[in-house]
Amino acid sequence: MGNLDVLKKRFNPRRFYRDETTGTEIEVDGAFVRIDPSLESQRGKEVIEIPLEDLLQDPAVIRSARVSTGRDTKDINEKAGRLIEKLYSGHHETPFEGGVTLRLKVITPICYAEPFFQLPLSHNERSLRYSAYNFETEHFFIPPVYRAKQWIVPVYEEGERESQKLYQFFLSQGVSREQARFALLFRFFTEFYWTVSLRHLLEILSWEPNVLTPAAFWSIRDNLIAQIIKDWTPWTADVVFEKPRLTPTNFGLSHSSEIIEAMLETLKKQAQKEDVVSIGSIWFLPVCGNDEILKLGVLTNPNPRRGFGHASMTFLLNIPIFVYRQWVRHRYGAWSALPTNFDEVVHHRDFYLPLSWRRQLGGAMDYNYEEVEPELSSKLRLMFFNFVEGCCRRYRRLRQFGVPPQDAALNLPYVFRVKRLWTANVESLMNFFSLRCDKQAQWEIRQFAHAIYPRFRKSFPWVNEIFLRYLNFGKSSIFR
Ligand SMILES: Cc1cc2nc3c(=O)[nH]c(=O)nc-3n(C[C@H](O)[C@H](O)[C@H](O)COP(=O)(O)OP(=O)(O)OC[C@H]3O[C@@H](n4cnc5c(N)ncnc54)[C@H](O)[C@@H]3O)c2cc1C
Numbered sequence: 001m002g003n004l005d006v007l008k009k010r011f012n013p014r015r016f017y018r019d020e021t022t023g024t025e026i027e028v029d030g031a032f033v034r035i036d037p038s039l040e041s042q043r044g045k046e047v048i049e050i051p052l053e054d055l056l057q058d059p060a061v062i063r064s065a066r067v068s069t070g071r072d073t074k075d076i077n078e079k080a081g082r083l084i085e086k087l088y089s090g091h092h093e094t095p096f097e098g099g100v101t102l103r104l105k106v107i108t109p110i111c112y113a114e115p116f117f118q119l120p121l122s123h124n125e126r127s128l129r130y131s132a133y134n135f136e137t138e139h140f141f142i143p144p145v146y147r148a149k150q151w152i153v154p155v156y157e158e159g160e161r162e163s164q165k166l167y168q169f170f171l172s173q174g175v176s177r178e179q180a181r182f183a184l185l186f187r188f189f190t191e192f193y194w195t196v197s198l199r200h201l202l203e204i205l206s207w208e209p210n211v212l213t214p215a216a217f218w219s220i221r222d223n224l225i226a227q228i229i230k231d232w233t234p235w236t237a238d239v240v241f242e243k244p245r246l247t248p249t250n251f252g253l254s255h256s257s258e259i260i261e262a263m264l265e266t267l268k269k270q271a272q273k274e275d276v277v278s279i280g281s282i283w284f285l286p287v288c289g290n291d292e293i294l295k296l297g298v299l300t301n302p303n304p305r306r307g308f309g310h311a312s313m314t315f316l317l318n319i320p321i322f323v324y325r326q327w328v329r330h331r332y333g334a335w336s337a338l339p340t341n342f343d344e345v346v347h348h349r350d351f352y353l354p355l356s357w358r359r360q361l362g363g364a365m366d367y368n369y370e371e372v373e374p375e376l377s378s379k380l381r382l383m384f385f386n387f388v389e390g391c392c393r394r395y396r397r398l399r400q401f402g403v404p405p406q407d408a409a410l411n412l413p414y415v416f417r418v419k420r421l422w423t424a425n426v427e428s429l430m431n432f433f434s435l436r437c438d439k440q441a442q443w444e445i446r447q448f449a450h451a452i453y454p455r456f457r458k459s460f461p462w463v464n465e466i467f468l469r470y471l472n473f474g475k476s477s478i479f480r
Pocket residue numbers: 120121122123124125126127329330331332333428431435436440441442
């Protein structure tokens with residue numbers, strides 16, 4: 001049997017993968033397919049046939065590599081398998097990046113989704129701003145390890161009932177979906193498309209586990225992502241699993257909360273703090289670069305805007321989790337998710353409690369919001385306050401039963417605050433203002449964009465002129 005026939009037999013275009021311990025499902029929704037010239041003659045047919053050879057993914061790595069030697073051939077001969085090994089061991093990794101891209105549909109509890117949004121390449125997530133959580137078909141996640149513990153399950157279930165009741169009451173009163181979701185527990189299911197290359201998956205596979213990342217992430221990686229690689233790219237898997245690579249991710253730092261607090265205090269001394277209404281706070285750290293660097297920077301091609309990358313601003317943020325999850329989508333920059341001490345969150349009641357509640361009017365991509373009547377607003381505020389108090393009580397009960405903070409926290413509402421470090425270059429900031437000062441952005445994240453913009457304008461007056469004249473594509477009155 002030739003090399004290609006062996007590969008055809010091992011290739012397994014499986015769609016569904018499930019990890020029970022984390023309640024996570026990944027579907028392989030799409031993959032690159034080689035377009036054979038014969039496809040043209042199939043134009044207009046109901047079913048277009050794609051030869052198996054063109055669906056195989058490993059040969060795409062080989063073709064991507066061969067082009068560099070001028071041999072753009074799709075021949076899969078005896079040498080082909082060995083080429084993959086040479087590429088990998090020689091760290092020539094771009095063929096794995098350009099050759100194979102998968103679109104994965106991930107369904108996972110919200111508490112485990114966060115690390116995925118720090119990974120390349122592209123994400124599109126279901127937004128609970130445009131559709132409601134459907135309790136008839138969707139539930140909350142309970143980690144399997146607690147399902148047999150009769151004294152713990154009722155606490156999880158009670159939280160679930162309270163959350164569902166309040167969420168549905170909010171919706172019945174016409175409260176916007178973006179605010180109703182504050183009543184969801186930090187274990188509702190989210191789903192998103194994640195488009196990622198094989199090269200990036202291999203890098204993720206090589207990372208040394210670290211305690212900063214939830215254990216669930218490593219479980220999803222080792223049980224699902226590894227299997228997807230074995231099924232979809234068996235030749236690459238042979239190489240990768242035979243000689244696993246370990247990329248260090250632990251740098252000898254202590255992660256104790258006292259030490260992190262002390263480091264934060266030092267940082268805050270160099271920063272200017274601004275509270276953003278009752279939502280959260282920003283510490284502005286020293287700005288890097290100025291207009292003069294950027295005037296030189298933009299003398300580049302083909303996209304002079306990239307030159308705005310030579311200056312940046314850094315922020316220490318204390319923001320509600322739902323704001324962070326919108327904000328983190330601005331990938332062009334650096335994010336650090338500082339560990340959350342949930343005992344402290346509960347002790348200090350570090351939750352965002354909205355002062356007013358909004359109705360959502362109009363249709364998708366063109367929503368308008370108006371405040372609900374003052375009487376209803378007071379009632380909703382009190383109900384939400386009581387709900388948060390109930391969540392804190394349940395958190396404490398679980399802690400007394402010995403449940404670790406990260407699992408007890410699954411019972412907190414989707415409004416606890418987190419600390420994040422964000423560095424964004426000037427190009428990315430202009431994109432952020434265009435999108436997040438706009439009235440289509442959720443009110444809460446908009447307040448942060450509004451707080452940052454005046455300092456940006458002051459630090460980069462020339463860039464600000466360029467931004468307003470040529471680059472701003474939002475519709476905010478803040479810029480007028
Ligand atoms: C009103 C509103 C509603 C939204 N609704 C949803 C929703 O329902 N679901 C959802 O999933 N998201 C939603 N989003 C998020 C949105 O899809 C974007 O993810 C987010 O606004 C970040 O924008 P960006 O991609 O332009 O930013 P960035 O990621 O910062 O990209 C800015 C630029 O950087 C470049 N770039 C730099 N690095 C990369 C990289 N690694 N990959 C690709 N490009 C890169 C790109 O060329 C791009 O032009 C919404 C956003 C807004 C403002």
